[in-house]
Amino acid sequence: MKNILFVASEAVPFIKTGGLADVVGSLPKYFNKKEFDVRVMIPKYLCISDKFKSQLKYITHFYMDLAWRNQYVGILETKYEGIKIYFIDNEYYLTGDKPYGEMFTDIEKFTFFSKAALSALPLIGFKPDIIHCHDWQTGLVPVYLKDRFYQSEFFSGIKTIMTIHNLKFQGIWDLKTTRDITGLSMYYFAPDKLEAYGDANLLKGGLVYADAITTVSHTYANEIKTSFYGEHLDGLMNARSNVLTGIVNGIDYHEYNPETDSLISKNYNLKNFRKEKVKNKIALQEELGLEVNPKKFMLGIVSRLTDQKGFDLIAYVMDELCSLDVQLVVLGTGDEKYENMFRHFDWKYHNKVSANIFYSEEMSHKIYASCDAFLMPSLFEPCGLSQLMSLRYGTVPIVRETGGLKDTVEAYNEYEGTGTGFSFTNYNAHEMLHTIQYAMHIFYNRKREWNKVIDRGMAKDFSWKASAKEYEKLYHNLTLN
Structure with missing residues (x-):
């Protein structure tokens, strides 16, 4: 049995601003349950609806150092359609009526989330073989894993995957502030690591340190190696092309089904x-x-x-x-x-x-x-x-x-x-x-x-079933090495 943990900033049905939430909320349901124990970890935003918040069960809490402060980290969980979902709680960072806001507060918020996600693992008794990170909000997970968590026996052997849902969004902030917030040493802020064009780039950090990189279609995986689509990271995408694959997203065929859809006037199918x-x-x-x-x-x-x-x-x-x-x-x-x-x-x-x-x-x-x-x-x-x-x-x-x-x-x-x-x-x-x-x-x-x-x-067939099989192959290959 392989243990997989999805770490992301949003997931349906709890919180959604775009397609990322559909992937993180839907894909885990389609893996072969005999071979994969797939779980999800997201922030517990204040703006998640009370309907879902009332279903969360408190597991534990601890304190973690970040940006000159000791921060509270609460861990809650629920089960949704057979998948265990963990929530990282901190009211200082996760208030507001939407998950994202100003880039400055977002950088600190998701630095906190990335570090807290790793710190929480020994306490929930779940050691992933692979942590599957999504977009810049979790870009620091592979970096922290190679930095301060690497010495701990619990974290040895954990592999990471970084999935790019849209390369346009990278999590860029000035070097000094990012260094102060993350607590990472100067070593990590070099051009071959987190530094890019004079700033710190969280997505770049994830792409440099992840064991594998995926993006959400085969053609896009090729396009981002060119200067037109590469958003200034095409050099890095070419350098890491040996671990870059494109796996196309799916859609939920139960929700989008003309034969049973209750929102449309007349149901129909391929035959009629x-x-x-x-x-x-x-x-x-x-x-x-x-x-x-x-x-x-x-x-x-x-x-x-x-x-x-x-x-x-x-x-x-x-x-x-x-x-x-x-x-x-x-x-x-x-x-x-x-x-x-x-x-x-x-x-x-x-x-x-x-x-x-x-x-x-x-x-x-x-x-x-x-x-x-x-x-x-x-x-x-x-x-x-x-x-x-x-x-x-x-x-x-x-x-x-x-x-x-x-x-x-x-x-x-x-x-x-x-x-x-x-x-x-x-x-x-x-x-x-x-x-x-x-x-x-x-x-x-x-x-x-x-x-x-x-x-x-x-x-x-563009259901999640086909995508899940591709990811299963990738997970197998990654855990063989």
């Missing part, structure tokens, strides 16, 4: 989607005040409205897009310029464009189930989950070939009769527009072919 799926479209057209027409090509977007997600491309051709025989349904919040742009086009083309500038889990499910196609023209996309959800619901993805989008959406080839979606290569607004027009041409003029694209997409 030709008749039943369109009933969701009609219901959504009625709900949003769009022209009710089952034959109209409906394009969906569920996203943060930011440059990273390709909204500058959409803005550039929005008038041209609205002149086509199309309906556009948008859900999400983000940059004010994009929020206002969609509001404007909703006003200008009210029976064609529906701008829903908020976030709603229920509405997102309705869009995945109702639309004919789903647009994701991202500048970069480490993995992306929306395209996996749209494939699951028989909504054809139209994506730019980057990161996880390239790995999970196979471009339609009309000559070979293959593909699960439509894609374009260059970050170019008119290339995107032509791809949308090509998809519309197949939808309107070659309906049988369109339905076969849906068939192939819905038959794909």
Whole structure:
């Protein structure tokens, strides 16, 4: 039996700001229970809902030195869907109405969390073979393990994995402050360790000291070795490419299942989607005040409205897009310029464009189930989950070939009769527009072919099962060495 501990700053259903929480909360359930005892450790934020806090059981507490002070560390636990979850408690660091705030307080908060996570292990009677760390918030775990914990017999032989969910976020602060807070010696603040461009970089520390590095798709693992995607760490990613692998994320196939989803108007499956799926479209057209027409090509977007997600491309051709025989349904919040742009086009083309500038889990499910196609023209996309959800619901993805989008959406080839979606290569607004027009041409003029694209997409398996098998292989290899 191998013991694995996930250490992360968030996990569903307890606390979530992004895709990281989905991975940490969902993936552990899918490992082979006979071979792996997988547990999770996260901070006990004050903003976790009382419903969950009331289920936590106190284990013990201790005091730990950090940043000139002796800090209280409480350890609590609960079991959720068969997985043991540990919570690190400290009211000084973990107050506030959201998990992240100012970078300065975050650096100290997650330095505390990383050190406390390691310090807690002997007290909970769980010695991991592997500590699986996620993003910069846990970047100091591999560093501390090699530093002050290395001498202790309990910690000998523990391996670490660092998973990058988005290389853009690195945990950067000035050297002096970081040295004072972490208590690490000058030795660690050299260019081949935590120092980067005159500052301290917590993610870099984790990437230097981890025994293995993963990221959330095969293509993104290659992209981050280039200067365009590498966020100034491409040199390090190349240097460590021998221990870098890409494993694509999955989605929860119980939660995202058109056959049983209670949030959509009409349930359907791979066998009957030709008749039943369109009933969701009609219901959504009625709900949003769009022209009710089952034959109209409906394009969906569920996203943060930011440059990273390709909204500058959409803005550039929005008038041209609205002149086509199309309906556009948008859900999400983000940059004010994009929020206002969609509001404007909703006003200008009210029976064609529906701008829903908020976030709603229920509405997102309705869009995945109702639309004919789903647009994701991202500048970069480490993995992306929306395209996996749209494939699951028989909504054809139209994506730019980057990161996880390239790995999970196979471009339609009309000559070979293959593909699960439509894609374009260059970050170019008119290339995107032509791809949308090509998809519309197949939808309107070659309906049988369109339905076969849906068939192939819905038959794909992007559940966590496949990802878990890849991680199991990695864990085996790591514990052999």
